[in-house]
């Protein structure tokens with residue numbers, strides 16, 4: 001039991017109001033798609049520890065891999081060889097297209113994006129980075145510069161980042177017209193830089209920003225523009241990777257591009273503190289000029305766990321499962337739109353879904369207060385979802401990938417009931 005004073009301290013410093021319920025649950029146990037609080041109450045987890053628990057809470061095979069490795073060796077640092085890090089890197093690189101064959105292990109998504117940005121700057125000799133408005137790329141001091149949601153931004157110096165128009169088909173000024181948004185990237189380069197940039201970073205479906213899928217064709221156009229300006233293109237797969245989108249293993253594949261650098265975290269470890277950066281040998285060579293070192297990155301326990309995650313996702317055919325359950329969920333949610341005018345938009349792919357609430361569909365006025373009420377109601381009914389978007393009016397549904405059609409039905413029924421009580 002956590003002492004009460006400690007609990008208040010943790011609540012104050014670690015819980016983010018935009019994402020969390022005003023009632024602080026004390027979650028003490030997890031099993032696949034379910035979480036249990038300290039009173040023994042079970043919740044259906046449709047948020048997976050913010051898209052982190054890919055295979056399921058305490059998945060037995062992953063637990064076993066971590067436990068067996070812990071019994072042998074937990075840590076010796078990467079100054080020594082250990083076969084798990086090589087095996088894991090090889091398996092991860094095998095999932096990558098093109099020449100993305102060099103893997104660095106880190107401990108979080110922020111660290112992965114820090115490293116990717118450093119590589120981009122070293123490789124190109126330029127400083128300027130381009131990221132999308134409404135993006136989240138981390139909370140460390142440099143990645144906060146890439147993040148473009150004021151909810152998360154502290155007033156600290158951040159330089160050399162241009163936030164371009166978000167190609168958001170629902171709220172964006174140009175709808176789903178990818179070419180017009182791509183022109184904005186070119187404008188930033190032409191008017192705001194020397195003509196050269198270090199790189200461009202984007203999630204292929206914005207996670208924290210509220211499951212916003214980029215206008216079709218956008219990345220292809222922008223990657224060309226960035227390459228012409230001497231920059232490299234980074235895909236942030238922290239939320240979209242590992243088959244969650246159902247149609248593809250990586251989010252960037254949905255836009256038909258191959259990035260120069262790919263960053264990942266969260267789902268890669270099913271809850272272990274693990275992240276990775278994958279790039280080409282040519283780009284990676286810039287790090288050879290000094291020592292790139294990370295004490296815990298790629299330690300044997302995390303590597304054994306990460307390797308087990310890749311194995312389980314393949315063995316249990318989770319990508320296909322996400323496509324199947326996700327399309328059922330989206331279909332039911334779209335049907336719900338006909339019953340509740342407050343649902344302005346239902347979007348997503350696979351098990352990465354956003355439900356945006358608005359007070360009127362014409363003006364798309366964010367229904368922030370109503371979203372908060374329904375969020376609480378869902379929790380009372382035993383369903384945990386995420387909340388996001390700049391206005392906190394989007395439900396984020398990103399459950400562990402073992403989420404079933406029955407779970408999806410329960411979630412939609414609970415949402416239907418909660419909305420009817422508004």
Ligand code: PMP
Pocket residue numbers: 050107108109110111113136137138139203207208236237238239265266
């Ligand atoms: N990128 C994306 C897309 C994310 O969603 C997050 C975390 N929400 C991060 C990077 C940062 O990851 P971490 O919290 O592990 O540093």
